[in-house]
Amino acid sequence: MAAIKLGALSxxxxxxxRNNCVRAFSTVMSPPSKAVVYDQHGAPDKVTRLVEIAxxxxxxNDVCVKMLAAPINPSDINRIEGVYPVRPQPPAVGGYEGxxxxxxxxxxxxxxxxxxxxxxxxxxxxxxxxxxxxDQSVWHKINKDTPKEYAATVTxxxxxAFAMLxxxxxxxxxxxxxxxxxxxxxxxxxxxxxxxxxxxxxxIIRDRPGADEAKENxxxxxxxxxxxxxQLNLKNVKDxxxxxxxxxxxxxxxxxNAASLVLKFLxxxxxxxxxxxxxxxxxxxxxxxxxxxxxxxxxxxxxKLMSTDKASECKNMxxxxxxxxxxxxxxxxxxxxxxxxxxxxxxxxxxKQGSRPKQVLTF
Ligand code: NDP
Numbered sequence: 001m002a003a004i005k006l007g008a009l010s011x012x013x014x015x016x017x018r019n020n021c022v023r024a025f026s027t028v029m030s031p032p033s034k035a036v037v038y039d040q041h042g043a044p045d046k047v048t049r050l051v052e053i054a055x056x057x058x059x060x061n062d063v064c065v066k067m068l069a070a071p072i073n074p075s076d077i078n079r080i081e082g083v084y085p086v087r088p089q090p091p092a093v094g095g096y097e098g099x100x101x102x103x104x105x106x107x108x109x110x111x112x113x114x115x116x117x118x119x120x121x122x123x124x125x126x127x128x129x130x131x132x133x134x135d136q137s138v139w140h141k142i143n144k145d146t147p148k149e150y151a152a153t154v155t156x157x158x159x160x161a162f163a164m165l166x167x168x169x170x171x172x173x174x175x176x177x178x179x180x181x182x183x184x185x186x187x188x189x190x191x192x193x194x195x196x197x198x199x200x201x202x203x204i205i206r207d208r209p210g211a212d213e214a215k216e217n218x219x220x221x222x223x224x225x226x227x228x229x230x231q232l233n234l235k236n237v238k239d240x241x242x243x244x245x246x247x248x249x250x251x252x253x254x255x256x257n258a259a260s261l262v263l264k265f266l267x268x269x270x271x272x273x274x275x276x277x278x279x280x281x282x283x284x285x286x287x288x289x290x291x292x293x294x295x296x297x298x299x300x301x302x303x304k305l306m307s308t309d310k311a312s313e314c315k316n317m318x319x320x321x322x323x324x325x326x327x328x329x330x331x332x333x334x335x336x337x338x339x340x341x342x343x344x345x346x347x348x349x350x351x352k353q354g355s356r357p358k359q360v361l362t363f
Pocket of ligand 1: 074160181184205208254276277279280300301303354355356358
């Protein structure tokens with residue numbers, strides 16, 4: 001579908017009574033849209049449905065964006081379940097990040113033009129819909145050569161990896177970090193961003209079918225060591241360091257035993273940052289970890305970071321990440337799924353078919 005500049009087409013209004021499509025778009029209305037909505041919180045596969053949304057007005061400062069791709073992230077699922085601390089009130093459209101192409105702009109918009117590639121920044125609710133109309137200030141223009149699946153996924157996970165590697169412990173080339181949940185997109189980005197800084201990574205993944213292949217894939221990305229949790233069922237995990245220095249920084253997005261393993265690798269005075277809880281199990285810490293190792297426990301939440309004066313820094317980080325992605329220096333596996341197959345993508349994201357790569361909806 002061709003992109004439209006509303007002002008340029010206003011001359012067409014009323015000229016062509018045969019072309020209903022152009023007449024409808026050339027007024028200040030978006031095209032009709034398809035969206036994944038939920039009317040109440042609950043199990044995502046039960047409460048979500050694909051619906052048609054009527055055209056909405058594109059006001060003078062608005063930009064109408066035709067969405068190209070948007071992922072299903074764990075936090076999207078938690079928002080629909082109603083367990084994420086900040087969430088829209090239902091009825092709501094799902095999704096939080098994505099990428100789109102400017103389709104039409106209001107008359108007062110000068111910074112964006114039809115055809116521009118944009119991402120919502122800061123990310124905002126409702127990206128699982130084919131057309132979105134929002135104020136121009138919400139859209140961040142990016143390089144048109146960016147592969148759409150990377151543009152769609154840069155704002156939440158890669159940015160988290162980037163920020164966490166900067167925010168807690170000053171790392172130097174030759175240092176090491178340890179993390180669990182290493183197959184996640186955050187985990188894969190941590191491996192690659194650490195490598196760019198000359199920092200080694202020790203990675204822990206869960207025991208599951210395909211774990212050997214997952215290990216090989218992480219090593220291809222630059223992981224130094226990759227272990228399944230059961231391999232670390234030892235008295236002293238540090239025997240597994242294989243010549244790497246003891247890490248001062250660890251990342252936990254799983255909880256339970258996987259978090260304890262991160263703590264066991266840390267050197268005296270080390271810090272573990274918890275940013276997710278995929279296993280839905282609490283983090284337990286031995287008394288001796290505090291007394292004899294003086295470990296610190298911290299948390300990270302991207303949404304909080306975005307609401308501080310660091311938001312503009314985050315925008316620069318995103319541009320830097322997109323450069324690295326275009327250069328092939330950051331990559332991760334994704335599965336592109338047509339928007340109409342939303343429910344099959346959701347089943348995969350919910351783990352109903354075993355472990356699957358990140359599901360990215362394409363419009
Ligand atoms: P992905 O969707 O890319 O991958 C999911 C990951 O979770 C995989 O590594 C998967 O392992 C693992 N996993 C799934 N279920 C379990 C389980 N029951 N036990 C252990 N591991 C499990 O993840 P993302 O990169 O999108 O997100 C990773 C984590 O980071 C999530 O918890 C997310 O909420 C959090 N996050 C937090 C942010 C913050 O600001 N605090 C920002 C961004 C993300 P496998 O490969 O074996 O299937």
